[in-house]
Amino acid sequence: MTAFNFILISILYFWASSTALSLGIGYYTVYRPVVSGFMTGLILGDPFLGMAAGAVVNVIYMNFVSTGGSFKGDQCLTAVIAASAAILLGLGPVEASAFAYPFGYLGILIWKYRLNINHIFVNKYEKSYEEGKNPDISLYDGLYPQLLLYLMSSFVVGAAFLIMSLFDNMIVEYYENIKIFLFMAGMFLVSYSVISILANLKNKYAYISFGLFFLAVIIFNIGSYWFLAAAAIILFALSNKNFRMDNKRSNKNNNINKKDLMYAWFIWMNFSHSCYSYDRLQGLAFAHSMKNIFKKLYNEKNEVSRAIHRHTEFFNTEPNMGTPIHGYIISVEEQASLNANDTDTAYIKKGMMGIAAGLGDSYTQVVLTPLFISLSVMMCVDGIYTAAFLPILYLAGSILFISYSGWMNGYYSGREYLLERINTVKNSKIKKHFPHIFSGILGVAVAKLILTSLESTNTVYTLSSVVLSAAAYWVIKRSKR
Amino acid sequence: MRSSLQTNGGIMKNVVLSRIDDRLLHGQVVVSWIPYIKANEVVIVDNEYAEDEFMSELIKHAAPENIKVNLFSVAGAADYLKGSDDGSRILILSRCIENINELINQNVEIKCVNVGGLGNVKGRERYLNSIHLSSQEIEILKSIAKKNIAVDIKMLPNDKAVSVE
Numbered sequence: 213m214t215a216f217n218f219i220l221i222s223i224l225y226f227w228a229s230s231t232a233l234s235l236g237i238g239y240y241t242v243y244r245p246v247v248s249g250f251m252t253g254l255i256l257g258d259p260f261l262g263m264a265a266g267a268v269v270n271v272i273y274m275n276f277v278s279t280g281g282s283f284k285g286d287q288c289l290t291a292v293i294a295a296s297a298a299i300l301l302g303l304g305p306v307e308a309s310a311f312a313y314p315f316g317y318l319g320i321l322i323w324k325y326r327l328n329i330n331h332i333f334v335n336k337y338e339k340s341y342e343e344g345k346n347p348d349i350s351l352y353d354g355l356y357p358q359l360l361l362y363l364m365s366s367f368v369v370g371a372a373f374l375i376m377s378l379f380d381n382m383i384v385e386y387y388e389n390i391k392i393f394l395f396m397a398g399m400f401l402v403s404y405s406v407i408s409i410l411a412n413l414k415n416k417y418a419y420i421s422f423g424l425f426f427l428a429v430i431i432f433n434i435g436s437y438w439f440l441a442a443a444a445i446i447l448f449a450l451s452n453k454n455f456r457m458d459n460k461r462s463n464k465n466n467n468i469n470k471k472d473l474m475y476a477w478f479i480w481m482n483f484s485h486s487c488y489s490y491d492r493l494q495g496l497a498f499a500h501s502m503k504n505i506f507k508k509l510y511n512e513k514n515e516v517s518r519a520i521h522r523h524t525e526f527f528n529t530e531p532n533m534g535t536p537i538h539g540y541i542i543s544v545e546e547q548a549s550l551n552a553n554d555t556d557t558a559y560i561k562k563g564m565m566g567i568a569a570g571l572g573d574s575y576t577q578v579v580l581t582p583l584f585i586s587l588s589v590m591m592c593v594d595g596i597y598t599a600a601f602l603p604i605l606y607l608a609g610s611i612l613f614i615s616y617s618g619w620m621n622g623y624y625s626g627r628e629y630l631l632e633r634i635n636t637v638k639n640s641k642i643k644k645h646f647p648h649i650f651s652g653i654l655g656v657a658v659a660k661l662i663l664t665s666l667e668s669t670n671t672v673y674t675l676s677s678v679v680l681s682a683a684a685y686w687v688i689k690r691s692k693r
Numbered sequence: 694m695r696s697s698l699q700t701n702g703g704i705m706k707n708v709v710l711s712r713i714d715d716r717l718l719h720g721q722v723v724v725s726w727i728p729y730i731k732a733n734e735v736v737i738v739d740n741e742y743a744e745d746e747f748m749s750e751l752i753k754h755a756a757p758e759n760i761k762v763n764l765f766s767v768a769g770a771a772d773y774l775k776g777s778d779d780g781s782r783i784l785i786l787s788r789c790i791e792n793i794n795e796l797i798n799q800n801v802e803i804k805c806v807n808v809g810g811l812g813n814v815k816g817r818e819r820y821l822n823s824i825h826l827s828s829q830e831i832e833i834l835k836s837i838a839k840k841n842i843a844v845d846i847k848m849l850p851n852d853k854a855v856s857v858e
Binding site: 327490493530563564565570627628630638 | 719788813
């Protein structure tokens, strides 16, 4: 690995784990192991081997949700290390994932302290504001925290590669002897993840669906593109055609045009979690996204600065499902500036944000993401890498559409649009059938993974890993009671 | 031992937990708290939202499946909660500690107060993670704790609870 490779990988890890500067879809794409593994592979000269390793890591992290639950390690760093180990040390995808797994815990250091560290920038912004200096919110929400995060990320990647280099010789020299242990550890992690996913779906048909698809693939070795095509048809049939785009202009006196709205949305999507801190969460990001709007609504610098500052208070929502709030607040602020009166937007924002968050997380993170990411993983473990990008592109497109249409409709149709959105999501057929479809895809993916690994190892090892992980799951479940 | 707290001849409604949280019915509450305490009814106590037609409708629409959601002013909530027990397990949510305190003062039976996300507004200091409290709010919590009501400061059910000092 050259210094140039290292710089590129540290930029990749920063970009993916920051989830900023990627139009809000980084969290659903480059942050996911299957994509970050591919990109690491691209840097190191073997993109598809990197993607294969990333796909196995992705199975281990399939049930990751940012809103709590079991937070294992950092999936992105695990994928970067797994892909590097596969390419540089010649490990198989399963073995590389097992080797990389402990490195994930190095990655959560960043996540753990990010919320504390960003407090510095909140304080600096507040201080500057109080001194009447009209601080530029884009520095405190955007540039400074991202610079610091880049330093932290490259430090973590550096540490990870340093630790990895200590094992280089040992692994290359004794690979034949330790291969089987790494393989079993990898299969253990995969199997443990799948067992806990199925158990958490709490749906007996999910087990049946998983079992049926798993057996069908094991026995008949059906090509995964058939399943991709079937999933595409089913998901299209179930999809919501209700997420509408309604740009009819109300006859209010508009200062704000569509370009302003798009720019504000663009800022929000790129920086919603840029300065994520315990005391404000997305507060600074909300204010940041309103910067160009207030610049248009007010002429005087102090007024702009004061209006932006008003919006830096505590704010947190699901960044894509919650965009009707932003659109609506822009229209309220616009009216207030025209009538020269003060509005209490804080109260409206707070009321709407929690509801949009609960609704959003239960849809984008819990349903859409695992559904499309698992389809991509399924294609990867079957060795069909180019098609593996289709589900991810579709996921990214859906997120962008949900977010953009919410923003525009919130502005043009008002806060009632959030009500409409709640009903659309609540009645979502994809959400309703998610456990069955998702467990079926998992069944195919796991079966393909086992079939591929049988080419180089004995069934006994795979089976013992599965039994061990089931036993481990049972013991852990019991001890938690 | 609830028989000592009877009103109107019946037993009061069963409040399993009351939580103070800026975001009221949001993700953490729906995904973690409601299953954890096995609640099947949520009572939101908020004077402002109770009067706002849009917010009432929004909150009711957002109710998770099989959970009844009611929104009341403090006075309305006190009346409702003192009504007779119909077997439901109630989670009270409010943005203000004062509201919960008022319910306690009006003899609504509350056994446990949980303080979750409270944002940083003027006068408040950071207490724990995303929980900020003013000195007055800490005093109210202390007075509640003195009445032998459990006061836990924590975001999620499995977090380590911090008590008021």
